[in-house]
Amino acid sequence: MTSEDLSATRVPANNSLANRYGGQKRAMARKTKRNIIIAALIIGIAFAGWVATSSAQAPVTFKDIGYSTVDGTQAEVDYQVTKYPGATAKCAIKAMDSKFAVVGWKVVEIGPNPPEESADGGSTTVQRTVLRTESPAVSGVVDSCWIVDSGK
Numbered sequence: 590m591t592s593e594d595l596s597a598t599r600v601p602a603n604n605s606l607a608n609r610y611g612g613q614k615r616a617m618a619r620k621t622k623r624n625i626i627i628a629a630l631i632i633g634i635a636f637a638g639w640v641a642t643s644s645a646q647a648p649v650t651f652k653d654i655g656y657s658t659v660d661g662t663q664a665e666v667d668y669q670v671t672k673y674p675g676a677t678a679k680c681a682i683k684a685m686d687s688k689f690a691v692v693g694w695k696v697v698e699i700g701p702n703p704p705e706e707s708a709d710g711g712s713t714t715v716q717r718t719v720l721r722t723e724s725p726a727v728s729g730v731v732d733s734c735w736i737v738d739s740g741k
Contacts, residue, residue: 656729
């Protein structure tokens, strides 16, 4: 074989690489890039709006202060609730026995706070709830609190 025969049978490098690994990838069209950027911006703005509105509904927090057992059928739970002064909240209060079984349960509504009732402008109020119990309680706590929708 001559060198001319070898060069004639060789496949150019570009074609052999294209056959092995596939052809060159086309770049994304300008319109596609623009649409992706616009979609990302819309999602970002929607997320920012969701974060802003969800934090605008100020959460309610609570802190147990203490409890006392009046007798075998009643317990008192003292706690403080911090929320936006104009909001209405509901709190679930529970009394438990020595085995941590719930022996009393009550959901109480805490309406809007007058600003003069607290040192922090009406955000925090101290509450006392009397619970009926089915057996003697050794503990009383706030289980949870939540803001009630004012439209309902």
